[in-house]
Amino acid sequence: MENRLLTQLKSGGIGRLINITQTLFVSLLRIWSIPIVLLLSLASGFTTFYGMSYFITPWIALIITVAIQSIIVICSFELAGIHLKANRLRYSSVLASLIIAFVASMSFSYFKFYEISEHGTIRIERINEVGNQVDEYLKKLVVVKSSLLAQQKQELEKLAKEMSQAYFGTHPxxxxxxxxxxxxxxVWKHVNAIYQEKKAQLAQLEQQFGLVDQSTAALQTGLNKLDSDLAHSEQAYQEVSQGLHKVQLEFNQLTAKYRTDLPSAPILMTYSQFTETVKPSVNNLPKFTLFPLIIAGMVDFFTVLLSYRLEFSAPGPLTEREEELVFECLKQFSEFRINENDAVEIIIEKSDIERARHYVDWPRMFAVGLLLSRGFLRKVDERRVEFAPNLYPLIAEKMGDKLQKIKAQTAMQNSTLNG
Known part of the structure; x- marks a missing residue:
């Protein structure tokens, strides 16, 4: 093989080197498409299994996932090798199997991509949910606090009025x-004693409410920290939970002797519930978003596309015998021209004379099919094909070899005649 390559390089020069390099590069790309298909299928299988395991037992989900991905790859590969007109039933069954597997894979993969793409949104929604519960509770506490202080101040004002009446002798x-x-x-002294006691109680009550306000401020700080400090989110969440409990305890102890209809504190979700991923069920599906569905569809689409293309791509350059076969078969075509792409174009249909003579053209059509599958020819339409750039050096080399043989034969004949 190495000697043949060296011989070709010496005879073909830089053009042959470019041709061999390009052919090998294209062949490597086609070979590389096989592990790409496997990796895409593995990635799609992981996301499919992840989404399916929400609904059924994991080991059953694994078996179904393997079946789905196998169907996608096998049916895509098989679909490229059959035609609708040749076998409608087989074509339809393979296509239907591929569509069902594709939809199943994309649907269950959606949940994993949804979790990835909406992770930040889900976290923000849960932070907002906790914040709204706490804010709603704090608003109720503010209402109770305001009404209680207003009531105490009203009683204090009433006592002040009674003091004034007692001082001027108009108290009842x-x-x-x-x-x-x-x-x-x-009477004034009695009312004044009650007033001073009530005033001291109000001052003490306001002071104690100030301590509750400090705990409330610490709770609000914990909520802000929960949104900003992702590295210590568990600690921040525990601070919020403990802070809420502290505010509830202090407020209830302070106001229980004045009122009994105190608001109930919200029951926050646990930290594991706060950080858990999406857990869809039949009756509780997450809201639909288009982006995760597009990503899930892209992975499966590329798997189908590359699997489909594998049937059309026969990797590897032409062997020496294939080159000889192709060159001899292409010479049998009679209609060549330079098309609008500045490429050599061949009419692959039989000419009228060939039809009249019942010419058998399967060898040259085989050569055309071989070159099309290897990328040396490009199909223009049903009647025409054109040379790919990597075919010119090959033909030039073969024509050069033929010319050298003709020259050698001519020289030998001349030497024989002269001798």
Whole structure:
């Protein structure tokens, strides 16, 4: 093989080198498409298994996934080798199997790609859900706090008014003989003592509410940290949960002696629920988004496309015998021309004379099919094919070899005649 390549390089020069390099490169690309198909099928199988395992037992999902991916590759490869008109039933059954497997793979793969693409959105939604629950609870606490403070201030204002009445002798509890006497009498002192006690209680209540406000601020800080500090999200979530419990405990202890209809604190999801992935079910499917479906379809589409193309691509350059066969068969065509692409074009149909003579053209048609499958010819339409760039050096080499043989024979004949 090495001697043949060296001989071809010496005889063909740089053109032959380019031709061999290009042919080998194309052949390597075609061979490389096989592991690409396997890798794509493996990737699609992983996502299909991942989505299917939500609905059925994992080991059953694995078996079905292997079957689905096998059907996709086998049916794609087989579909390229059959024609609708030749066998409609077989073609239809293979196509239907491919479509069913494709749809099944894409549908179950959707859930994995949905989880990947919507991971950030899902996290934000859960953070917002926790934040909304906490905010709703804190709003209720603010309402209770405001009404309680307003009630206490109203009672304090009432006592202040009674103090004023007691000072000017107009309080209803003052005996008649002391009515309208201005001064700090016994009634005023009694009301003033109650007022001062109530005022101290209100100040203490406001101070204690200030401590609750500090706990509330710490809770809000924990919520903000939950959104920003992804590296310590578990710690931040625990701080939010503990902070909410602390606010509830402090507020209830503070207001229980004044009111009994206190708002209930929300029950937050656990951290495992907060961080868990999407778990779809038959009755609880995630909302539909187009992007994950497109990605899932692309993976399966490329698997089908490359598997389909494998049937048309016979890798490897032509052997020496194939080159001889191709050259001899191409010489049997009679209609050549230069087309609009500046390429040599061949009419592959029989001419009228050949039809009249019942010419058997299967050898040259075989050569055309071989060159089409190897990429040395390009099909223009049903009647015409054109040379690919990598065919010219091969033909030039063969024509050069023939010319050298003719020259050698002529020289030998001349030497024989002269001798």
């Amino acid at each position: 509890d003052i005996p008649p003989q002391y009515k309208n006497e201005v001064g700090e009498g016994p």
